[in-house]
Amino acid sequence: MTSCRLCGHHDLISVLDLGATPPCELFLTADALDSPEMTYPLHLRLCPECLLLQIPALITPEDTFTDYAYYASYSTSWVEHAGRFVTAAVERAGLTSDSLVVEVASNDGYLLQHVVRRGIECLGIEPSVNVGQAAREIGVPTRTDFLDEKVAAEVRAEHGPADLVVANNVYAHIPDLLGFTRSLRTLLADDGYLSIEVHHALNLVREAQFDTIYHEHFQYYTVLSAQRALATAGLTVVDVELLPTHGGSIRVWARPETAAADIAPSVQAVLDLEREAGLHQVDGYLDLAPRAATIRQELLGFLLDCAKTGTTVAGYGAPGKGNTLLNFCGIRPDLLPYTVDRNPYKHGRFTPGTRIPILPPDQIDLDRPDVVLVLPWNLRPELTAQLAHIAEWGGRLLFPLPTLTLIDPADRPTEMELTR
Structure with a gap:
């Protein structure tokens, strides 16, 4: 990125480099799984003059x-x-x-x-x-x-x-x-x-x-x-x-x-x-980068512990923000076998980059996982209510942000912060 798109100032300051990832809404079909994906740098910078946070325009609307x-x-x-x-x-x-x-x-x-x-x-x-x-x-x-x-x-x-x-x-x-x-x-x-x-x-x-x-x-x-x-x-x-x-x-x-x-x-x-x-x-x-790294380490550590102990995990939702999280953290089907979504457009497709299958929501009821990782964590009240029934088999909800938190949806006021 050569200059600020608001004021034209040069020499933008690096705030957070998330590596290179595919565009977050380009969900893959099964036929595309053996084909390469285009990835683009995802690097947040700050203009020191007008203080606009921005990334390079590497894809078009x-x-x-x-x-x-x-x-x-x-x-x-x-x-x-x-x-x-x-x-x-x-x-x-x-x-x-x-x-x-x-x-x-x-x-x-x-x-x-x-x-x-x-x-x-x-x-x-x-x-x-x-x-x-x-x-x-x-x-x-x-x-x-x-x-x-x-x-x-x-x-x-x-x-x-x-x-x-x-x-x-x-x-x-x-x-x-x-x-x-x-x-x-x-x-x-x-x-x-x-x-x-x-x-x-x-x-x-x-x-x-x-x-x-x-x-x-x-x-x-x-x-x-x-x-x-x-x-x-x-x-x-x-x-x-x-x-x-x-x-x-x-x-x-x-x-x-x-x-x-x-x-x-x-x-x-x-x-x-x-x-x-x-x-x-x-x-x-400038504190954003080290804090993002800490969140990545904590979430990966939790999922690795689940894999070691045989604790079953499924995802809920396939939002664009979830794909940034999955790619930055390096979460793939070995740690998250699938996620589900209400949008039928995404059913049978795979998340970009990490290639996690996206299934209909009733798959969670069929499999009864121990933990459901909620990727659209910003919809926490709505999704806690939607998924309250997983408490019937002892299932718990995992919210990755803003603090890694595991909750029993049948006892919402009681939350355990896993870190910090």
């Missing part, structure tokens, strides 16, 4: 999102999260039947379905053909495209300016950060609201959440770096919400400069949290 394995609606809690967001956004922005809501990277309609039910005009812009079709099938108008300045201008010309633009869990996925930010501004009315949800770099660094780093995530934001990025297109952050999603996210509300008269106290409050954590200077980021 087209490589990942044209045919995508992730359907947001398979997570019940995520659909409910989207419903709560829509309720609050309608009130905040004063949306009516005459309003327009545009969501960028709208996936399978998990969020805009709530807008449709309220009788508010909306449009999803979703690059993945397969998940975009799923959205249309449930009545969510969806344009199949990657958002860029040309597409933004076309959408505005056809539909008018949007009173609310939603860009949840996409602002990290764009290598052309400046052009994409200008595109968001083009979509937005001069008195409109922009909502962006991204994983908070505060949690990434503070809790060593290294598995949130993968090739389709090109940058990782604090509120400070998000402010600086949005300002390049004349957008001002007016409010910030701290969210529990993805292990700790921020919801940034922004408006055009001319409409941003009132800045909520939350903006300064979160900036203060980041400053206290050391993230407004370079040194605050």
